[in-house]
Amino acid sequence: MEVYEHDRSNTMIKSVSSLRSLAPVLIVLLLLALVPLFSPSNRFLSLAISAGINIIALYGLSVLFGQTGILSMGHAALVGVGAYTAALLARDFDIGFWVSIPVAGIMAAIVAAIIGIPSLRVSGHHFVIMTFAFGQLLTIILTNGGDFTGAASGLDMGKPVTMFGADLDALPRFYLLVVAFVTVSAVASWAIIHSSYGRTLRAIRENEKLAAALGIDVGRHKIGAFIVSGVFAGVSGVLLAYFLRHISPGQFASFPSIYLALMVMIGGARLLLGPLAGGILVSFLPEVLNLDPVQSRILYGACLIAVILFLPNGVIAGIADGWTWLVRMSKRRPAAGNVSEVGR
């Protein structure tokens, strides 16, 4: 009897603490949704939209990397699958944004499965190389797809995003659309992290051998996590195609993939605020510091090294740890004084 009561209070504490991790993200996103009220420049809104589109993919990477411990270096290719799906649906079937979203999600999931099933049979480091290779392969396929994929020059997106008959093309409206999709992604990622499925993924991250001994099908769940992250990437790709109005293979090659990995590492993959912080920092830092592309690449490199060395769990986790440390120090000081006085 007592045991059961103990269990119930556990679940209650659990759900309160998991809500606590969602709240800051929702508050930040609510504040970000207010940005258009301050009539920001088009340049600012464009940057914010690209950052947001990346953040959607980052929430998928946070399930893959943060929870399962698998790093993908070809993730932009899955974003590309979503973008090309949207562009082809619009061109060949006159199908618009809202139908493209689920179709692109499914397409990216299928491609993730095709990449994941052979790749995840090999262990950690090899998987990173495999995803990188598949990413390259996809750009080669797109470049050589003739008229169907538009070859090296890519595809145009002829349609606007419409909602209830209204056109969402104006930047402030498109920005709000992206914020809404970021919110859905964050909530979806949160729901996965706090489900028993998320716990299973963390078990695999922590100790594969033990996970298998306890009955977890490690291979199947790794592929599953990769597919889940693919869905986020596919959705992100649709938004990208509708935002840029023109897509080409180079946008989904190795550099964008590396940027995604960089963002998730800089922000931190395990905490819900991580992807948001990583996406915003990496997108806005060069702008704020007024750097040219070469300088910003150098800065990214330096940032990545600094983060890996000093904040292995990302900026947000670093700040949280720093805060806990400060609180503990400020509590300990008087306490330590007491102890030494008692000692005397």
Next chain:
Amino acid sequence: MNAILDIKGLRKHFGGVTALSGVDLAINEGEILGVVGPNGSGKTTLFNVVTGVHKPTAGTVTWKGKDITGIPANQISGNGIGYTFQQAMAFPGLTVLENVQIATEHSAASTRTDFAWPTPAALLDFVGISGLAREKAGILPFGSLRLLGLALALATRPSLLLLDEPAAGLNDRETAALVGLVQQFPAHGISVCVIDHDMKLMQMLCKRLAVLDFGAKIADGPTADVLHDKKVLEVYLGGEL
């Protein structure tokens, strides 16, 4: 006697190394069987081959009359065989409670409805680490980590537990507590096969002992007889015996 697990002619080669050279071993229902042998004699490999960590080079493993030779590691617990590793391990970044929750969730062997410790809380209580439920497993002292490992294996509701040096690294008090736990298993329908070097521990736990040397079984019988066997004494000459 009724063999619950029947190992026949089990061989395992690692490249040129013969870790097991055709071992026959039967684990009977309701017993605590001890497996001893010098370092490198193939004890851990025996468990690894049975539990699907490694595929055997030759031989068969029969579990309750069913051939389970070379089945994948993640299907072993579902068949009702739980095991602990020689290197104590857990999921370090998760809390002790989460560790056990994961272990209970994935046991397809939950067909055992009569199980004595049905919840994570009951399991932690049984091994005596309830007080640490909220701690991250990574900060547990070594003795508690071993106990958590035992709770994880138990959480899969096994009818056979394979324990690889469960007392290694434990102090006398912790070892005594562990013996107290393991001795309760047969009464709860859990047969045990335990590997250890510590002969005092083995004498306390096991009525029957099997001895491995260079990947071959050189003795198998009542503990007292095996400890006086000439071949066994030779193997352990100058050793712990």
